[in-house]
Each structure stands twice: as C-alpha cells, then as structure tokens.
Amino acid sequence: MNKTLLIFRHEFLHMIKRKGFIILTLIVPVLALIGIGVFQLASTDEPPIVETTTIGYVDEAGGFDQYTTQGYVELVRFGTPGDATAALINGDVAEYFVIPSDYLTTGVINRYTMERQLETPPAIATVIKNFLTSNLLTGKVPPDTIELVEKPLSLTVTRLTETGEVATEQGGYGNVIIPAIFGLLLALSLQAASLYMVEGLGDEKESRLIEVLLSSVSPRQLLTGKVLGLGAAGLVQVVVWLASLPLLLNLASSTIGGFFGTIQLPANFLVLGIVYFILGYLLFAALSAGVGAISSSAREGQPLAMIYALLVFVPLWFASLLFIFPNSPIWTVLTIFPITAPIEVMLRLGVAGIAAWELAVSLAVMVLSIIGALALSVKAFRVYLLMYGKRPSWGEIIRNLRSG
C-alpha cells in the first residue's frame, strides 16, 4: 500500500477511536432524541398551574371598571394612589397603575412597582393595554371586534418566485435553524480537529517518534496522510449528523409539531454542507500541520492554533446582524475568506441564499488555501523538524521559509 495511504489509514482510525470525536459525533442525534423524549414526557402531564397575580389600579379618568380579569392577572381597583401604595407596600398587590383624568387626551398611564426593571415586562404591558382597550371599546363595537383588536397580529407570508409561483423555500427561522445548528457544530468540529492535529504532531515531535517516521516516509507523505486522515474522520462525522437529520426532523415534526413542522432544509444545503465540511477540515488540518511544524510541543502549539480556531466562530458572533442586514457586503467578505467561509456559507444558505459567483470564488479560494497551507507546512516541517527547544520568532520563520 502507498505510504501516504498507510498514514491516512492510521490517522483516520486513530481519530475515530478518540473519545472526544465519538462524543461530538454522537451527541447531536442523541441530544435531539433526548429532547424529543423529554418533550413527550412533559407534554403528557397536566399543564402547570400559574399563580394568579394581583395588580392594583386607580381610575381617575372614570369608566374603567369592567374586564378586571385578564388571563392570570386580577385587577383590583383603589380609590386613591395612597390606598394603592399602601396595598403595594403591604404586599396585597404586585404593582399598580394610575389612569390619570386626562388619559383620553394624553394617553399616558403611570405605573408603580417596587421591582427594579429595565422596562415593563411585555406580559404586563399587554394586560394593561387590553384592559384599557376593552373598557374603551365596550358598548361601541361588538365583543368579537374587541377580541380581534386585542389579539396579536397574525401574518401568513408566502414567498413567490419571479414567475409568480409559490417558492419551494419559504425562508424564515424554519429555514435558518438547521444551517445555524450545523454551522455551530461545524465550528466546534473544526476547532477540535485543529487541536487534535497540533496535539498529534506535538506528541510525535516531543516523543521523537517523528525521526522514526521520517526514516520511513517523506514529510510530504506524512503531512498529506495526516491531513487526509483527519478530513476523512470529519466526513464520517458530517455524514452521521446529516443522515440523522431527516429522521430526527420527521420525528420532531410528527410528535412536537408547531415550529418543527415549518423546518425546511435550504436547497443545496446537503451538498454544500458536505463540500464545505470537507474543505474546512482539510484547510484546518493543513494550517494545524504548519503550527505543529513550528512548535516544539503540543502545549506550545495549541495557543497558536486557537487563533484561527476562534476565527471560525466569527460568522456565528455576527449571525444576528446577518438576520437583520442580509445583503451587507461584509457577508461576501466572510464567505470568501477561507477560515470563516464554511460557517458563513451555511448561515447565508438559510437566511437569504448566496450568489453563484460568490460560491465559486469562495470554493476556489478554499482549495487554493488548502494547497498553499499544505505546501508551506511541509516546508516549515523540514526546517523546524528537529527544533525541540524554543519556538522561533515570526521573523525567523519567514526568513527560513524563504531560504529553506
């Protein structure tokens, strides 16, 4: 067997037997199954009993005396703000509000509470709003109309294609959830793979096993075998995740329903997911081989590897901005920059899609980066192979790579 293949086989088997790898691979389907199971158990119980809250109010404007029960909130009327304050201090009411006599012209309500809050909790605001609306409209419009006014807005959105047909991908959070989760897992997986690679090479250098290996194979064979071995292990991981997805989604959608029923996989997601996963693995493995080459031990290499292993999370940090401004050119930059590309592409697939040219450029840059990183790593490896002491300065490394 070709020696690169032998190293590939060894590294692949070594990687997939690691506890960390097995846990990360299986945790996704297992956690999802547990989640569905817990939901089923919880949903068969009686609905939880919610304690009724009492809120006081002072009606200086007059006419606000009906609809004093709003869901789990009981509204109690007080004659004066003084009475209401006394009740609040006593603990008889959780808070109170005053409807001033000029409310109908100003629309201002004064709320009093002993809690320190950033803003009025939306549930309380809704209770007060519905209480006021019901009392204002009673007798003037039919009760059904009052109910309709108080209900939150319910929008059903349909996305149409350029030809006016209903689009297969309807967008929304149901569309972004899987790519986002996949992106997060991909980032974790790439980070773990980078650290494994640096650790593996560091250990081989530290134990001097590297000399035995290099008395049998060339640095290129060694590093290529290692990078491909790690890439194949990554492929196993992504295949397990992606294969379990449709099953889990079907299960979740049939048992839990609701939001899970709206979850859709974006077009090309499976194909691009696998492609970017593999390319991401190869890139991070090649970069880590370089870090392993210039570090004398695993302990020394890991902080260096953390630099790009953290950069991989950048698209996730800015994911909320991507949801608000999906067309900013920043996302194009993150799509093309090879370290952030895998995760950014996954997120954008779910949010607004990606132009074909961006994907083409992104893939080309990734492939070139992998080849470049591997070539530089092999060079660095030869130069720094036998450096067991202090790590060289960056200036030295650049000088040596130029001349070496």
Added chain:
Amino acid sequence: MRIWEEVADMLAVEVNNVVKSFTDKVAVDDLSFSVAQGEMFGLIGPNGAGKTTTIRMMMDILKPDSGEVTILGEKLDEATKDRLGYLPEERGLYKKLKVLDSIVYLASLKGVDRHSAAEKANELLTQTGMLASKNKKIEALSRGMGQIIQFIVTIIHDPQLLILDEPFAGLDPVNTELLKGMLADLRNQGKAVILSTHQMNQVEELCDRILMINNGQGILYGDLREIKARYRGNSVLLDSEGELGEIPGVTDKRTHKDYTELMLDGTTTPQQVLAHLISHGMVINRFEVATPSLNEIFLKEVGKKS
C-alpha cells in the same frame, strides 16, 4: 555472480566532504567516511561532536549544506529508506497504541505487508522474551522494554543498513547482552551496522572500524586494531614469579596491583625483553604489550583538540 559480487562490494554508506551549519555553529565540518557491508562501524565522539547531525544527514532528515551522502550505492530516496533501520537517540512510540499494533504500523511504513509484519513481530517478541507484552499499551512498558520494542521496529523489515544512536543507553545488563547478541547476528548476516555511542567499551567489543569526531571534524578513522596499535606505548605488562632484577633496555618499572609495567627505551622491543626473561628462567603468568583502551585514546584525542 558478478552482480552479487558488486552488491557485496558496494559500500553501505559513503559520506564525502559533508558540511552542515546551524545559525550559531558549524555542526559537521568537511566530514568523509565510508562503511562497508557486513561491517560493524563505531561513530564515536563527545556530546555535541556532530554524531547525531551526521546520522540525520545520512537519514535525509537534514540536508547537508555541501558534500554528498550515498546510502547503499545511491542517493537516499523513498525506496532506499525501506532498506534502512534507524534507532534514534531519544526514543518514542505511540503511547496509547498496543505493542503489536505499533510494530506492525511502523513496519508497514517500511514496505512490509501487515500479515508478514505481524508474523515477524511475533517471532522477534518471542526471541526477546516480550511476547507476553504484545497486547499491552506502550505506556504500560518500562523504559528498557520500550527500547527493546523500538529495536524490534528498527530491524523488523530486514534492513541492509542499521544506524543505531546510543542503542545501549538505559538498558540493563541482561538486555544489553541480548541486544549485543542480536547485533552480532545481524553483522554475521552481512548487514552493515553503525553504532553511535560514547560507551567506548561497547565499541571496543563490537566494532571493526571507527570514526571519532570532535567539533564536527573527524579526528580518528580506520581499523580499530590499527588505531590501537598506533597508540600503543613503549611498555609491557608483566605478571611473573620471582625477583625481576635488572633487565636490559628497561628504563623504569611501575608496580600495579596484579602486574608490573616495564617502560622500554626507544631501541628495545617487547620480544627482546620476553627473550631475556625466558633465558633467565622466569615463570611468566602474563606478558602483554601495553595497549591503551579506546577510552584512553578518546580522552587523549578529545583533550588534545580542546
């Protein structure tokens, strides 16, 4: 037949005017030597002399700045690597891997198929008395046991050239003897063995020829017996019964615990002294031309250069 003779005549190693510098010093300075097939060759020198750098250049782990290295008649390439066995000075194996798996994996990188590697590994483990440990993880072995495993890895692919850097370091006397016996067998099979060490007694016992290097330069090179003869002092060691009396040509006598060292003048030979003693009816238990040990030669040469 001719081809076989050519192969047999081919040098296992040929190093010509090799130079290697690092940023702060010249590690190997214009070094030349050769090692023949079926020869046990000692590469000796103090710490930092350039032995390991020389070996690494032979293994193509380091590239020389200038000069040429030929291994088994050709410039080292991937195919030649399969015919080499290398035991580095500081040893390591995959700690979490089992003994047999480690040996089979590293043998497969030398071009041995897994089945034959496992078979040969079992054979060598039996020979070294380590068969019981074959399913243990490397980390569970003692240092000496690990070293034996590493030695097995070095020879499992039946290499034509063996390069061993400090092979006896850390071994107990039993394992040292075991290793020596295996090395002698390999030499008898026609393999070239290069021993790099500073344990002079081992070199004296095992090697046919030596290269002594200091500060990256070769200071002594050639047949061990010839070198020792060159350093032979003009004295004889004598253990006899009875009074010695005056012996012509002997300028001084030094009494040691078990023998007396007789210092000869420039013109008298040991044979003349022996003839004189016999003619005077002396009972002689031991008569030996004093030859310095390799250690003494080493100390003298290294001391002289520094």
